[in-house]
Amino acid sequence: xxxxxxxxxxxxxxxxxxxxxxxxxxxxxxxxxxxxxxxxxxxxxxxxxxxxxxxxxxxxxxxxxxxxxxxxxxxxxxxxxxxxxxxxxxxxxxxxxxxxxxxxxxxxxxxxxxxxxxxxxxxxxxxxxxxxxxxxxxxxxxxxxxxxxxxxxxxxxxxxxxxxxxxxxxxxxxxxxxxxxxxxxxxxxxxxxxxxxxxxxxxxxxxxxx
Numbered sequence: 001x002x003x004x005x006x007x008x009x010x011x012x013x014x015x016x017x018x019x020x021x022x023x024x025x026x027x028x029x030x031x032x033x034x035x036x037x038x039x040x041x042x043x044x045x046x047x048x049x050x051x052x053x054x055x056x057x058x059x060x061x062x063x064x065x066x067x068x069x070x071x072x073x074x075x076x077x078x079x080x081x082x083x084x085x086x087x088x089x090x091x092x093x094x095x096x097x098x099x100x101x102x103x104x105x106x107x108x109x110x111x112x113x114x115x116x117x118x119x120x121x122x123x124x125x126x127x128x129x130x131x132x133x134x135x136x137x138x139x140x141x142x143x144x145x146x147x148x149x150x151x152x153x154x155x156x157x158x159x160x161x162x163x164x165x166x167x168x169x170x171x172x173x174x175x176x177x178x179x180x181x182x183x184x185x186x187x188x189x190x191x192x193x194x195x196x197x198x199x200x201x202x203x204x205x206x207x208x209x210x
Contacts, residue, residue: 001172001207008143009043010122010164011036012150012157013051014100017086017093024086026152028179033099035177035204036149040104042209045143047134048102049122049156051087052094052110059118060085070183077127080118081183089113109134120156123163135167145170147202153180154190161199172200174207 003009017023019030040046053059061069061082071082087094096102111132112119118126123134138146146164148157148171157178164171173194180187195201 001202002209003043003147003207005044006142006144007043007045008138008141008146009039009046010146010148010150010160011040011046011048011100011105012122012148012160013049013087013152014097014150015051015087015093016095016097017051017091018151019097022086023084023093026179026181029151030097032150032177032179033097035174037099037101038204039147039149039174039177039207040101042207043147045141046105047107047109047122047137048096048105049150049160050094050096050108050110051119051156052089052113053085053087054089054113054115056115057085057088057112057118058116059083059112075116077117077129080126087112107137109137121159121163122156123160123167135163135169138167138169143169145172147172147174147207149174149177149204151179153178154182154186155180158190158194161194162197165197165199170200171198172202174204175201176203176205 146169161171
């Protein structure tokens with residue numbers, strides 16, 4: 001694959017809190033930085049996403065007395081997995097990963113900033129009704145194919161890839177430029193669901209310059 005004018009690289013949530021030592025560390029999460037940077041050097045267009053939660057966000061276990069991270073609670077829009085406090089707006093943990101070539105991005109889209117709604121997908125909040133505006137941006141820019149990398153495979157990457165397909169874009173996940181949490185088999189399930197949604201799978205080595 002040679003990235004072209006209708007392709008956009010979507011780098012998902014490569015942030016300090018998701019790296020080893022962070023508040024919600026993805027195992028081996030820092031391994032995505034080098035391949036993401038290579039891809040950022042190859043794609044003429046790139047968008048980054050950034051988890052951006054206000055203090056006291058509904059997805060934090062600390063917002064639900066008596067609950068712990070990994071518990072699930074019912075919310076108005078459905079079941080919500082609770083997480084440790086992470087990617088709080090303006091915090092060091094919310095910053096993009098050191099060494100990530102973020103200056104190559106044409107847009108940074110922040111998600112999860114609504115206090116009462118979580119957001120995994122770059123396209124739709126977890127209520128599945130509130131858009132981030134990304135689909136409209138991509139359409140107006142004339143992009144037709146979205147290539148995804150980043151964190152975490154089984155949550156924000158998978159939700160974003162499926163929503164990219166639902167919005168009418170071709171979608172490919174770069175398998176060696178993502179890492180997952182793998183909570184109760186969630187990683188294998190995510191790949192199965194992405195495949196069923198028509199999401200393709202590619203390796204960074206199969207992507208080159210023109």
